[in-house]
Amino acid sequence: MEQNLVEKIRKSISNIDDKKLNIYFFVQDTKGNAKASIKYIYDMALSLKKLGYEPIMLHEKPDYTPITSWLSSDYDGLSHMCIEGGNLQIAPEDFLVIPEIFGFVMDQVKNLPCGKIVLCQAYDHMLETLTPGSTWSQYGFLKCITTSEKTKEYISQTMRNVSIDVIEPTISDVFVKQKYPPKPIVCVHSREQRDGINMIKQFYLKYPQYRWITFKDMRGLSLNEFSHSMSDSFLGVWIDPTSSFGTFPLECMKSNIPVIGKIPNLTPEWMNEKNGVWVENQIQIVDIIADFIQNWLEDNILPEIYEEGENTANQYSDVSKFDAKVEDLFTNLIQKRKFAFEEQINKIEEQVEN
Secondary structure (H helix, E strand, O other): OHHHHHHHHHHHHHHHHOOOOEEEEEOOOOOOOOOHHHHHHHHHHHHHHHOOOEEEEEEOOOOOOOHHHOOOHHHOOOEEEEOOOOOOOOOOOOEEEEEOOOHHHHHHOOOOOOEEEEEEOOHHHOOOOOOOOOOHHHHOOOEEEEOOHHHHHHHHHHOOOOEEEEOOOOOOOOOOOOOOOOOOEEEEEEOOHHHHHHHHHHHHHHOHHHOOOEEEEOOOOOHHHHHHHHHHOOEEEEEOOOOOOOHHHHHHHHOOOOEEEEOOOOOOOOOOOOOOEEEOOHHHHHHHHHHHHHHHHOOOOOHHHHHHHHHHHHOOOOHHHHHHHHHHHHHHHHHHHHHHHHHHHHHHHHHHHO
Protein backbone atom coordinates (compact mmCIF):
# COMPACT_ATOMS: atom_id res chain seq x y z
CA MET A 1 0.00 0.00 0.00
CA GLU A 2 2.82 2.38 0.93
CA GLN A 3 4.57 1.58 -2.35
CA ASN A 4 1.46 2.51 -4.37
CA LEU A 5 1.16 5.77 -2.48
CA VAL A 6 4.83 6.58 -3.11
CA GLU A 7 4.39 5.92 -6.81
CA LYS A 8 1.40 8.26 -6.96
CA ILE A 9 3.36 10.97 -5.20
CA ARG A 10 6.33 10.49 -7.53
CA LYS A 11 3.92 10.84 -10.44
CA SER A 12 2.75 14.18 -9.02
CA ILE A 13 6.37 15.34 -8.70
CA SER A 14 7.05 14.25 -12.28
CA ASN A 15 4.01 16.23 -13.49
CA ILE A 16 5.32 19.29 -11.68
CA ASP A 17 8.76 18.94 -13.23
CA ASP A 18 7.24 18.50 -16.70
CA LYS A 19 4.72 21.34 -16.20
CA LYS A 20 1.89 18.87 -16.71
CA LEU A 21 -0.03 20.05 -13.69
CA ASN A 22 -3.31 21.91 -14.30
CA ILE A 23 -4.07 25.35 -12.90
CA TYR A 24 -7.83 25.91 -12.84
CA PHE A 25 -9.37 29.38 -12.72
CA PHE A 26 -13.05 29.60 -11.80
CA VAL A 27 -14.61 32.47 -13.80
CA GLN A 28 -17.96 34.20 -13.86
CA ASP A 29 -19.87 34.46 -17.14
CA THR A 30 -20.15 38.16 -18.01
CA LYS A 31 -22.56 37.40 -20.89
CA GLY A 32 -20.37 39.37 -23.27
CA ASN A 33 -20.05 42.47 -21.06
CA ALA A 34 -16.58 43.83 -20.41
CA LYS A 35 -15.47 43.42 -16.80
CA ALA A 36 -12.02 44.39 -15.53
CA SER A 37 -12.05 41.74 -12.79
CA ILE A 38 -12.55 38.96 -15.36
CA LYS A 39 -9.85 40.37 -17.66
CA TYR A 40 -7.48 40.30 -14.67
CA ILE A 41 -8.10 36.56 -14.21
CA TYR A 42 -7.58 35.88 -17.90
CA ASP A 43 -4.40 37.98 -17.92
CA MET A 44 -3.05 35.83 -15.08
CA ALA A 45 -3.95 32.64 -16.95
CA LEU A 46 -2.33 33.98 -20.12
CA SER A 47 0.88 34.71 -18.18
CA LEU A 48 0.99 31.07 -17.03
CA LYS A 49 0.30 29.90 -20.57
CA LYS A 50 3.38 31.81 -21.73
CA LEU A 51 5.42 29.93 -19.11
CA GLY A 52 4.39 26.57 -20.53
CA TYR A 53 1.67 25.66 -18.04
CA GLU A 54 -1.86 24.63 -19.00
CA PRO A 55 -4.34 26.95 -17.28
CA ILE A 56 -7.98 25.89 -17.59
CA MET A 57 -10.89 28.33 -17.21
CA LEU A 58 -13.76 26.75 -15.28
CA HIS A 59 -17.33 28.00 -15.74
CA GLU A 60 -20.68 26.87 -14.37
CA LYS A 61 -22.93 26.55 -17.44
CA PRO A 62 -22.38 25.08 -20.93
CA ASP A 63 -23.58 28.30 -22.63
CA TYR A 64 -20.59 30.30 -21.41
CA THR A 65 -20.01 33.42 -23.54
CA PRO A 66 -16.38 33.52 -24.72
CA ILE A 67 -14.37 36.41 -23.35
CA THR A 68 -13.10 37.13 -26.87
CA SER A 69 -16.54 38.60 -27.56
CA TRP A 70 -15.19 41.70 -25.79
CA LEU A 71 -11.46 41.05 -25.60
CA SER A 72 -8.83 40.43 -28.26
CA SER A 73 -8.03 37.09 -29.84
CA ASP A 74 -4.89 36.79 -27.67
CA TYR A 75 -6.98 34.78 -25.21
CA ASP A 76 -8.25 32.25 -27.76
CA GLY A 77 -5.64 29.66 -26.83
CA LEU A 78 -6.83 29.25 -23.24
CA SER A 79 -8.71 26.03 -22.47
CA HIS A 80 -12.22 26.10 -21.00
CA MET A 81 -14.20 23.51 -19.08
CA CYS A 82 -17.79 23.44 -17.84
CA ILE A 83 -18.27 21.96 -14.37
CA GLU A 84 -22.01 21.38 -14.72
CA GLY A 85 -22.53 17.67 -15.26
CA GLY A 86 -18.84 17.23 -15.98
CA ASN A 87 -16.39 14.90 -14.37
CA LEU A 88 -13.77 17.27 -13.01
CA GLN A 89 -10.64 15.31 -12.14
CA ILE A 90 -8.24 17.38 -10.04
CA ALA A 91 -4.89 15.84 -9.07
CA PRO A 92 -2.92 16.64 -5.88
CA GLU A 93 -0.34 18.64 -7.89
CA ASP A 94 -3.02 20.84 -9.48
CA PHE A 95 -4.11 24.29 -8.30
CA LEU A 96 -7.62 25.71 -8.06
CA VAL A 97 -8.07 29.51 -8.09
CA ILE A 98 -11.49 30.80 -6.99
CA PRO A 99 -12.73 34.43 -6.74
CA GLU A 100 -13.81 35.63 -3.32
CA ILE A 101 -17.49 35.86 -4.31
CA PHE A 102 -17.76 32.08 -4.71
CA GLY A 103 -17.62 31.08 -1.05
CA PHE A 104 -20.16 28.33 -1.68
CA VAL A 105 -17.81 26.78 -4.26
CA MET A 106 -15.00 26.81 -1.70
CA ASP A 107 -17.22 24.72 0.56
CA GLN A 108 -17.91 22.26 -2.25
CA VAL A 109 -14.21 21.72 -3.06
CA LYS A 110 -12.84 21.72 0.49
CA ASN A 111 -12.01 18.00 0.34
CA LEU A 112 -10.10 18.14 -2.95
CA PRO A 113 -6.38 17.34 -2.46
CA CYS A 114 -5.12 20.16 -4.72
CA GLY A 115 -3.60 23.54 -3.88
CA LYS A 116 -6.29 26.16 -3.29
CA ILE A 117 -6.02 29.91 -3.87
CA VAL A 118 -8.51 32.74 -3.29
CA LEU A 119 -8.44 35.57 -5.82
CA CYS A 120 -9.86 38.58 -3.94
CA GLN A 121 -10.44 41.68 -6.04
CA ALA A 122 -13.60 42.93 -4.27
CA TYR A 123 -13.13 43.02 -0.51
CA ASP A 124 -16.81 43.84 -0.03
CA HIS A 125 -17.76 40.46 -1.54
CA MET A 126 -15.41 38.24 0.44
CA LEU A 127 -17.92 37.46 3.20
CA GLU A 128 -21.05 37.57 1.06
CA THR A 129 -21.43 33.85 0.32
CA LEU A 130 -19.66 32.47 3.39
CA THR A 131 -21.69 31.14 6.29
CA PRO A 132 -21.34 33.23 9.50
CA GLY A 133 -18.09 32.42 11.28
CA SER A 134 -16.52 30.65 8.29
CA THR A 135 -13.07 31.54 6.98
CA TRP A 136 -11.18 30.63 3.83
CA SER A 137 -8.67 28.56 5.79
CA GLN A 138 -11.45 26.25 7.01
CA TYR A 139 -11.98 25.24 3.38
CA GLY A 140 -8.26 24.72 2.75
CA PHE A 141 -7.64 28.08 1.07
CA LEU A 142 -4.45 29.26 2.75
CA LYS A 143 -3.21 31.54 -0.05
CA CYS A 144 -4.82 34.73 -1.35
CA ILE A 145 -3.96 36.94 -4.32
CA THR A 146 -5.26 40.50 -4.31
CA THR A 147 -4.72 43.70 -6.28
CA SER A 148 -3.47 46.33 -3.80
CA GLU A 149 -1.61 46.75 -0.53
CA LYS A 150 -4.63 48.46 1.04
CA THR A 151 -6.84 45.47 0.22
CA LYS A 152 -4.17 43.11 1.53
CA GLU A 153 -4.13 45.00 4.82
CA TYR A 154 -7.93 44.84 5.08
CA ILE A 155 -8.09 41.12 4.27
CA SER A 156 -5.32 40.26 6.75
CA GLN A 157 -7.36 41.85 9.55
CA THR A 158 -10.35 39.64 8.72
CA MET A 159 -9.03 36.34 7.40
CA ARG A 160 -6.57 34.64 9.73
CA ASN A 161 -4.01 31.99 8.75
CA VAL A 162 -4.03 33.11 5.10
CA SER A 163 -0.91 34.43 3.37
CA ILE A 164 -1.60 37.25 0.91
CA ASP A 165 0.28 38.38 -2.20
CA VAL A 166 -0.36 41.48 -4.29
CA ILE A 167 -0.35 41.51 -8.11
CA GLU A 168 -1.59 44.80 -9.55
CA PRO A 169 -3.65 44.67 -12.77
CA THR A 170 -2.24 46.03 -16.01
CA ILE A 171 -3.93 48.59 -18.25
CA SER A 172 -4.53 47.32 -21.78
CA ASP A 173 -2.54 48.79 -24.65
CA VAL A 174 -5.81 49.51 -26.50
CA PHE A 175 -5.96 52.67 -24.39
CA VAL A 176 -3.78 55.25 -26.11
CA LYS A 177 -3.27 58.98 -25.93
CA GLN A 178 -5.91 60.91 -27.86
CA LYS A 179 -4.82 61.85 -31.39
CA TYR A 180 -7.51 64.47 -32.01
CA PRO A 181 -9.18 67.20 -29.94
CA PRO A 182 -11.89 65.63 -27.74
CA LYS A 183 -15.60 66.20 -28.17
CA PRO A 184 -17.92 67.56 -25.42
CA ILE A 185 -18.44 64.03 -24.06
CA VAL A 186 -18.08 62.89 -20.44
CA CYS A 187 -17.55 59.15 -19.94
CA VAL A 188 -19.10 57.86 -16.72
CA HIS A 189 -18.26 54.67 -14.87
CA SER A 190 -20.06 53.73 -11.64
CA ARG A 191 -20.28 50.55 -9.59
CA GLU A 192 -24.06 51.00 -9.27
CA GLN A 193 -25.74 52.18 -12.45
CA ARG A 194 -28.22 54.30 -10.50
CA ASP A 195 -25.36 56.41 -9.07
CA GLY A 196 -24.24 57.38 -12.56
CA ILE A 197 -27.78 58.05 -13.81
CA ASN A 198 -28.71 60.14 -10.77
CA MET A 199 -25.51 62.17 -11.10
CA ILE A 200 -26.31 62.94 -14.77
CA LYS A 201 -29.91 63.94 -13.96
CA GLN A 202 -28.76 66.17 -11.11
CA PHE A 203 -26.18 67.85 -13.34
CA TYR A 204 -28.67 68.72 -16.09
CA LEU A 205 -31.15 70.09 -13.54
CA LYS A 206 -28.56 72.16 -11.72
CA TYR A 207 -26.66 73.33 -14.79
CA PRO A 208 -29.14 73.55 -17.70
CA GLN A 209 -26.71 75.81 -19.60
CA TYR A 210 -24.58 72.70 -20.19
CA ARG A 211 -27.28 70.49 -21.69
CA TRP A 212 -25.19 70.32 -24.84
CA ILE A 213 -22.65 68.23 -22.93
CA THR A 214 -23.14 64.50 -23.55
CA PHE A 215 -22.69 61.94 -20.77
CA LYS A 216 -21.85 58.40 -21.88
CA ASP A 217 -22.45 55.43 -19.58
CA MET A 218 -19.55 53.05 -20.19
CA ARG A 219 -21.44 49.99 -19.01
CA GLY A 220 -21.83 47.00 -21.34
CA LEU A 221 -19.16 47.92 -23.89
CA SER A 222 -16.48 45.71 -25.37
CA LEU A 223 -12.89 46.70 -24.63
CA ASN A 224 -12.44 48.23 -28.08
CA GLU A 225 -15.76 50.12 -27.81
CA PHE A 226 -14.67 51.27 -24.36
CA SER A 227 -11.36 52.65 -25.61
CA HIS A 228 -13.01 54.20 -28.69
CA SER A 229 -15.50 56.08 -26.48
CA MET A 230 -12.62 57.39 -24.41
CA SER A 231 -10.85 58.66 -27.51
CA ASP A 232 -13.75 61.11 -28.01
CA SER A 233 -14.17 62.24 -24.37
CA PHE A 234 -12.70 65.24 -22.58
CA LEU A 235 -13.51 64.10 -19.03
CA GLY A 236 -14.04 60.90 -17.05
CA VAL A 237 -16.23 60.55 -13.96
CA TRP A 238 -15.69 57.62 -11.57
CA ILE A 239 -18.11 56.65 -8.78
CA ASP A 240 -17.09 53.41 -7.09
CA PRO A 241 -16.84 53.68 -3.28
CA THR A 242 -16.01 49.99 -2.79
CA SER A 243 -13.34 49.70 -5.49
CA SER A 244 -10.23 47.80 -4.44
CA PHE A 245 -8.01 49.07 -7.25
CA GLY A 246 -9.81 51.11 -9.92
CA THR A 247 -8.83 50.46 -13.52
CA PHE A 248 -11.20 53.01 -15.08
CA PRO A 249 -9.37 56.13 -13.84
CA LEU A 250 -6.05 54.67 -15.02
CA GLU A 251 -7.58 53.89 -18.43
CA CYS A 252 -8.70 57.52 -18.62
CA MET A 253 -5.25 58.78 -17.66
CA LYS A 254 -3.63 56.57 -20.30
CA SER A 255 -6.06 58.06 -22.83
CA ASN A 256 -5.08 61.60 -21.75
CA ILE A 257 -8.43 62.25 -20.07
CA PRO A 258 -8.64 63.99 -16.66
CA VAL A 259 -10.74 62.21 -14.03
CA ILE A 260 -13.15 63.41 -11.36
CA GLY A 261 -13.94 60.71 -8.83
CA LYS A 262 -15.27 59.72 -5.46
CA ILE A 263 -12.46 58.56 -3.17
CA PRO A 264 -13.10 54.86 -2.40
CA ASN A 265 -13.25 53.51 1.14
CA LEU A 266 -9.81 51.98 0.54
CA THR A 267 -7.81 54.74 -1.16
CA PRO A 268 -5.79 53.26 -4.08
CA GLU A 269 -2.00 53.57 -3.91
CA TRP A 270 -1.91 55.26 -7.33
CA MET A 271 -4.22 58.12 -6.28
CA ASN A 272 -2.68 61.50 -5.49
CA GLU A 273 -3.77 65.12 -5.49
CA LYS A 274 -2.12 65.84 -8.85
CA ASN A 275 -3.39 63.04 -11.12
CA GLY A 276 -7.11 63.76 -10.79
CA VAL A 277 -9.83 65.59 -8.87
CA TRP A 278 -10.83 63.38 -5.94
CA VAL A 279 -13.66 64.14 -3.52
CA GLU A 280 -14.97 62.62 -0.31
CA ASN A 281 -18.51 63.87 -0.80
CA GLN A 282 -20.16 62.34 -3.87
CA ILE A 283 -22.75 65.13 -4.02
CA GLN A 284 -20.01 67.64 -4.88
CA ILE A 285 -19.15 65.88 -8.14
CA VAL A 286 -21.73 67.73 -10.28
CA ASP A 287 -20.38 71.11 -9.13
CA ILE A 288 -16.81 70.08 -9.87
CA ILE A 289 -17.85 68.85 -13.34
CA ALA A 290 -19.41 72.26 -14.05
CA ASP A 291 -16.25 74.07 -12.93
CA PHE A 292 -14.12 71.77 -15.03
CA ILE A 293 -16.27 72.37 -18.13
CA GLN A 294 -15.91 76.13 -17.72
CA ASN A 295 -12.13 75.84 -17.40
CA TRP A 296 -12.00 73.46 -20.37
CA LEU A 297 -13.95 75.92 -22.54
CA GLU A 298 -11.54 78.66 -21.53
CA ASP A 299 -8.56 76.39 -22.23
CA ASN A 300 -7.58 76.80 -18.61
CA ILE A 301 -6.90 73.20 -17.52
CA LEU A 302 -3.49 72.84 -15.86
CA PRO A 303 -1.14 70.70 -18.00
CA GLU A 304 0.04 69.05 -14.77
CA ILE A 305 -3.11 66.94 -14.44
CA TYR A 306 -2.49 65.42 -17.90
CA GLU A 307 1.21 64.86 -17.27
CA GLU A 308 0.77 63.33 -13.82
CA GLY A 309 -2.07 61.16 -15.09
CA GLU A 310 0.09 59.81 -17.91
CA ASN A 311 2.96 59.09 -15.50
CA THR A 312 0.60 57.24 -13.16
CA ALA A 313 -0.96 55.14 -15.91
CA ASN A 314 2.46 54.17 -17.28
CA GLN A 315 3.29 52.55 -13.95
CA TYR A 316 0.52 50.01 -14.59
CA SER A 317 1.04 49.44 -18.31
CA ASP A 318 4.01 47.07 -18.25
CA VAL A 319 2.77 43.57 -19.11
CA SER A 320 6.23 42.07 -18.57
CA LYS A 321 6.17 43.32 -14.97
CA PHE A 322 2.78 41.67 -14.44
CA ASP A 323 4.03 38.43 -16.04
CA ALA A 324 7.11 38.42 -13.80
CA LYS A 325 5.00 38.75 -10.64
CA VAL A 326 2.71 35.92 -11.74
CA GLU A 327 5.73 33.76 -12.53
CA ASP A 328 7.40 34.45 -9.17
CA LEU A 329 4.24 33.72 -7.21
CA PHE A 330 3.21 30.50 -8.94
CA THR A 331 6.77 29.17 -9.25
CA ASN A 332 7.16 29.58 -5.50
CA LEU A 333 3.81 27.89 -4.80
CA ILE A 334 4.53 25.00 -7.14
CA GLN A 335 8.01 24.42 -5.71
CA LYS A 336 6.63 24.44 -2.17
CA ARG A 337 4.10 21.82 -3.21
CA LYS A 338 6.87 19.70 -4.77
CA PHE A 339 8.91 19.99 -1.56
CA ALA A 340 5.87 18.88 0.48
CA PHE A 341 5.50 15.81 -1.76
CA GLU A 342 9.19 14.96 -1.31
CA GLU A 343 8.85 15.32 2.44
CA GLN A 344 5.85 13.00 2.35
CA ILE A 345 7.85 10.34 0.50
CA ASN A 346 10.71 10.64 3.00
CA LYS A 347 8.35 10.12 5.92
CA ILE A 348 6.76 7.06 4.30
CA GLU A 349 10.16 5.52 3.54
CA GLU A 350 11.36 6.16 7.09
CA GLN A 351 8.28 4.44 8.48
CA VAL A 352 8.87 1.42 6.22
CA GLU A 353 12.51 1.16 7.33
CA ASN A 354 11.54 1.30 10.98
